[in-house]
Amino acid sequence: MSSHPTVEHISQWFIKPHLPPNDSKPICHLSPWDVLMLSIQYIQKGLLFLKPSPPHNPPFSIDSLLGRLKHSLSLTLLHFYPLTGRLVTARPPSYSVFVDCDNSEGARFIYAKLDMTVSDILSPIDVPAVVQSFFDHDRAVNHDGHSLPLLSVQVTELTDGVFIGCSMNHCLADGNSFWRFFSAWSEIFRAQGDNYGSDDVCIPISHPPIHNRWFPAGCVPPINLPFKHHEEFISRFEAPPLRERIFHFTAESIAKLKAKANQESNTTEISSFQSLSALVWRCITRARSPSRDQRTICSVAADNRSRMEPPLPEEYFGNSVSTVAAETTLGELLEHDLGWAAWKIHVAVANHNDKAVRELMKKWLESPTVFQPDRFFDPYGVMISSSPRFDMYGNEFGMGKAVGVRSGYANMFDGKVMSYPGREGGGRIDLEICLSPATMTALESDDEFVNSVSLQSVSAFGSV
Template sequence: MGTPALRRISECFVKPHRSNHLSDQICNLTPWDIAMLSVHYIQKGLLFKKPATLLHENDFIQNLLENLKHSLSLTLSHFYPLSGRLVTHKTQNPPSYIVSVDCNNSDGARFIHATLDITIADILSPLDVPPIVQSFFDHHKAINHDGHSMPLLSIQVTELVDGVFIGCSMNHVIGDGTSYWNFFNSWSQIFQAQSQSENREYDVPIARQPIHNRWFPNNCRPPISLPFKHHDEFLERSEKPLHLRERFFHFSAESIAKLKAKANSESNTTTISSFQSLSALVWRSITRARSIPSDQKTTCRLAASNRSRMEPPLPEEYFGNCLHAVNAETTTGELLENDLGWAAWKLHVAVKNLDDRVVLQYLGEWLDSPVIYQMGRFFEPYCVMMGSSPRFNMYGSEFGMGKAVAARSGYANKFDGKVSSYPGREGGGSIDLEVCLFSHTMSALESDREFMHAVSEFNPLRF
């Protein structure tokens, strides 16, 4: 018997509850935003258990859907660029190619209700993430440039036998992971407040009001004109490789504390962070599992937010992209001949060196010669890329069903060596890693003694 098929029950569009004078504007994009035009949407979501008391009530899902739509409309009043569309303005004389966001002239955000006849256990029991999880997200395989004709935000609520998955696809040109989770957390906050209020029309004050005033370097006057005549010159649609396995590994707070102590002890320091220690373990273990020649170059990249690194710093509430990929590079031989502390120190130095001066230099070079990131060309074959962040408040988002059982992602932005980090559900500094590797490399990683010794036993179904 094959896997049950997902059924789309309904689809509609949701607009901001109240428009404001800003939502009528054209939003100019920064270099950080424009660079994302050829990569996929952000696809992240949360899996909830249906409340046992409501499991057999027919109106449970209808009430949930209505409350989700209404609170989404209120949330979009704060995050109005998400209800817009991308627009391109071209002129021949003088030559100009400008991509921006029209915040007003669109149908709004898409909202989908779907059903699938499987259980939470069907999703969480297999070692690997089952491919059916990709169907929990709209905009399958879409790249951000498709936001000219597709919604910049699409929510899909998938009803399972005993659970509900809320999946969100957000255009990466509009914002990064920090922006994404601020939107998601704010939506949850508004949902909770609405469900406890008699007055559904009042505006809920949110904890972290997004700041939409996009930041540009001093020598840059928006809008930015790109040196292209047609989007075919900078777009590439890369398929996720076949034989790519995706698996979650759990690291308890205790296990990570041991890794951190080991890395600092071996480097004779106290400044290496928990995440740098874990990333060093992952880099070394995946490189060992790949069985590549000792003189082969290998890179570990960490996605870092620039907000706190700018002078003056940008607030956490800054809505947009504000990312920089921090690199540590060596040969396979050197990485594996040295200890965990050596690798962790390399990552520590790379992160420490990322400051305002480095970011401004990168932006200056980008403005001289704009680069649109492309999956196929941006990452070397022996790279390990650490994306997302365990600092994001994923499990703080509740929608009347209690704390989520698990966080999962869609098809988007996956390749061999991509590792996404999530906070562990139990909190306290625990971390889950979503690891994407070719099948043979994943099998080798699962047999890697150092790596598996640090992985913690974890039963996601005990909640």
């Protein structure tokens, strides 16, 4: 029996808008991008805050915070009403999955407690396993949204802090949409102030979501899937034992990587993020020490909104993301320099345009399928998701700026890398890297990697 403190659930509520949502529709059809996610796990991301210390006016009260969070969430769901629904499957003569926006209890809101400090979460070298308990819907896949809430918020009170974790069904939203929801919630929380007793208001937000789903030419919803039962396309993936670490990269270090990559490739087109991605790809692959002819792939999540012609609005709420991949062998990757690897990633990203997106959708419509978790678990690959462009630290809930971003168990595997903006901004980037214990140990001793990581990260394992 574990002697470590465990998260205790105190109470829960179900939250729905107090008013009928504006221009809401009873049914939300899923686009091809959304349907692809049915067997993937929920998005689980959250923010860690320090409780305001005395003297603070008014004094911090968890009951007051919970009241304001619940009410502002209700007001936010006026704008994001599909998140209060449930998935429904229509059967013969067709087989399609859609969102029933009306017939459900709403979004779940949980209050939990943990006898640990903020330092207990942030100080250890590895992200503590208890962080996975900061999120609801542990190991649930999106298809489970037939019976589970499509959105669940868990507020975990620590001794000196508060963690706000959201589990959102990935069929409803990608990372862009997830953080736009979080930002809207924060905006409404600040706008309502302490006057959260009135239910008959609709607080406007600066970037209202657009719920009209994008469908390729010739595709008329609902999408008919070539299945008779969900067991034909739903699988459940259990990650092997992993170590999970946060690595910090300063703007200066990233600028050096970019300059080096462009110089070595005799170009000026390689971006900062492509240079950093190339570094991570090379170093993780070297740490794994596969054979020289082993194929290795670096996959990067790419937002399709700006790549479409005409572009989709940034406020498009739903999935609009694809993975682009650079592929080579271990021998080629390590025989060549950083710039060579960065250029391969750059070309893959640059070629992912409107034509490429529509061609992918055309092929999918000819033979609809669903992403399987095993597809992402490539023992020699690296998958980079999330984005340092997402406004994570701009979200405040009366406790000042968050002190950290953390993820749940969902969609983690050996080689998964999640990118976040650095807390202090200014071009800093944090990477949350998941690797097997042996590979992580090797990465921590990789000179090329260590020389680029902030001392804030490397000091923990003795490098200077």
